[in-house]
Amino acid sequence: MVTSTMTSACMTSITITSLGFPRYRSRCHSPVQNKIHFPRRFFSKLNIDAEDEVQTRVWNWRDYSIRYQHSGNNGPALLLVHGFGANSDHWRNNISVLAQSHRVYAIDLIGYGYSDKPNPRQIGDHSFYNFETWASQLNDFCLDVIKDEAFFLCNSIGGVVGLQAAVVAPNICRGIILLNISLRMLHIKKQPWYGKPFIRSFQRLLRDTALGKFFYKTVATKESVRNILCQCYHDTSKVTDELVQIILSPGLEPGAAEVFLEFICYSGGPLPEELLPRVKCPVLIAWGDKDPWEPIEIGRNYENFDSVEDFIVLPNVGHCPQDEAPHLVNPLVESFVARHAQSSPSTSIVN
Numbered sequence: 001m002v003t004s005t006m007t008s009a010c011m012t013s014i015t016i017t018s019l020g021f022p023r024y025r026s027r028c029h030s031p032v033q034n035k036i037h038f039p040r041r042f043f044s045k046l047n048i049d050a051e052d053e054v055q056t057r058v059w060n061w062r063d064y065s066i067r068y069q070h071s072g073n074n075g076p077a078l079l080l081v082h083g084f085g086a087n088s089d090h091w092r093n094n095i096s097v098l099a100q101s102h103r104v105y106a107i108d109l110i111g112y113g114y115s116d117k118p119n120p121r122q123i124g125d126h127s128f129y130n131f132e133t134w135a136s137q138l139n140d141f142c143l144d145v146i147k148d149e150a151f152f153l154c155n156s157i158g159g160v161v162g163l164q165a166a167v168v169a170p171n172i173c174r175g176i177i178l179l180n181i182s183l184r185m186l187h188i189k190k191q192p193w194y195g196k197p198f199i200r201s202f203q204r205l206l207r208d209t210a211l212g213k214f215f216y217k218t219v220a221t222k223e224s225v226r227n228i229l230c231q232c233y234h235d236t237s238k239v240t241d242e243l244v245q246i247i248l249s250p251g252l253e254p255g256a257a258e259v260f261l262e263f264i265c266y267s268g269g270p271l272p273e274e275l276l277p278r279v280k281c282p283v284l285i286a287w288g289d290k291d292p293w294e295p296i297e298i299g300r301n302y303e304n305f306d307s308v309e310d311f312i313v314l315p316n317v318g319h320c321p322q323d324e325a326p327h328l329v330n331p332l333v334e335s336f337v338a339r340h341a342q343s344s345p346s347t348s349i350v351n
Helices: 040-046 131-146 157-168 196-208 210-219 222-232 241-251 256-264 272-278 296-304 326-343
Strands: 012-016 022-026 055-061 064-071 077-081 103-107 150-155 173-179 283-288 308-314
Touching: 055 131, 064 131, 077 131, 077 157, 103 131, 131 150, 131 157, 150 157, 150 326, 157 173, 157 272, 173 326, 196 210, 196 256, 210 222, 210 256, 222 241, 241 256, 272 296, 283 296, 283 326, 296 308, 308 326
Parallel strands: 077 103, 077 150, 150 173, 173 283, 283 308
Antiparallel strands: 012 022, 055 064, 064 103
């Protein structure tokens, strides 16, 4: 989620499994990481809930601990991908509903939520937090955990992650639903030539001096998080104390500041308009029309790509439709998946 206005890899080799699914092997060795220890109340709330039966689990990926949530034992697989500054708890209003007819997985991207937050300075890779890394994480998760192809449901920056994953490994993703995908308006390609040197200088200032840590401290407070959420949620009554805590708590973990600063200084990588023409699976775009960060007038241009089968306007909804208007989003997801699950049966992955 929080926010494209604040945003701006490990090298991999590819081998092919017997079923044709690419597997990504990292060339990074002995990474330094910050291990995340879930608080006791975290498990009591999310892992032991007989009513919605959402399970919280940990997956070991490249020697990092990755937290994810799972519910549902039947139907097509769904992989839910959060946006910048958020985590899998942001799908709290979707997982149990969709799990009635799907196998639902919601993942914390590395660096976010309760997944590990390796310091890119310590591992000597300033380009670690990028869409290639996260795309590899999604595809490996499908191979190692879901053991099946999956539909991707993505919000904001998570949409770019999902598209990148689908481009790199087209046999894994069966379809993508994009909720207010980030337009990446701060991308270096979208800046005037005379502004680019100033942008790079400002990014270095944030990343390499104490100014960055000071800036993060002003953002990582209850008041600031609430104010940010009230900007991107059209219905501000949905910005509850619980939501503020969901976003803020992982941001107070060791390593969170370094991840935040690294990504807001990342103004390269792919753009949605570069990835959409390369996607082989069907794409549904849904857009909250009151999003102040990703204007729907610009987003509408994406419906012209051949891979996009429909562009749905969500009236009076902001940047995070899955949480603000789940009553609109969940039926869209169920309809899209049902339509394409019938036309393209999945192939399970067997190790």
